[in-house]
Amino acid sequence: MDECTIKTPLGIAKITGNANGIISISILNTETITLTTIPESLEDCVLQLNEYFKGERKEFSVKLNAQGTDFQKRVWNKLLTIPYGKTSSYLELSKELGDVKAIRAVANANGKNPLWIIIPCHRVIGSDGSLTGYAGGLHRKKWLLDHESPYKQQSLF
Numbered sequence: 001m002d003e004c005t006i007k008t009p010l011g012i013a014k015i016t017g018n019a020n021g022i023i024s025i026s027i028l029n030t031e032t033i034t035l036t037t038i039p040e041s042l043e044d045c046v047l048q049l050n051e052y053f054k055g056e057r058k059e060f061s062v063k064l065n066a067q068g069t070d071f072q073k074r075v076w077n078k079l080l081t082i083p084y085g086k087t088s089s090y091l092e093l094s095k096e097l098g099d100v101k102a103i104r105a106v107a108n109a110n111g112k113n114p115l116w117i118i119i120p121c122h123r124v125i126g127s128d129g130s131l132t133g134y135a136g137g138l139h140r141k142k143w144l145l146d147h148e149s150p151y152k153q154q155s156l157f
Helices: 040-053 070-081 088-097 100-111 136-147
Strands: 004-006 010-019 021-027
Touching: 004 040, 010 040, 021 040, 070 088, 070 100, 088 100
Parallel strands: none
Antiparallel strands: 004 010, 010 021
């Protein structure tokens, strides 16, 4: 398995994968890049993430190899259908997956998403519009949603 770390506007991200695809992307609680050499199998992912953070990419085309249960994979595939700049709710996802009662299971699968940003779990919010739990921290979720918003907020100060 290949690994590397990259600097992003939200902190250091760790990417793992191999010739079969990207297995995980996670945000680390460190400010130190530990794995600086980018293996060939991860180069395209690093390039696409950098383009995303520069505002030059709205969709990813890297090969994914997320590890999870069949249900988790169904939820993650549904997350991939939420367009850049849009949001969905856990309730909407549950309905789209065919079981409105599965809302907690959907939220749990969302929280176990192994591919930060590429599988856009940050685009899932509460039915009331609130920023609900996010493994990377709500400040990162807010940043990502603002980054993707077609309506850029200008600071008054």
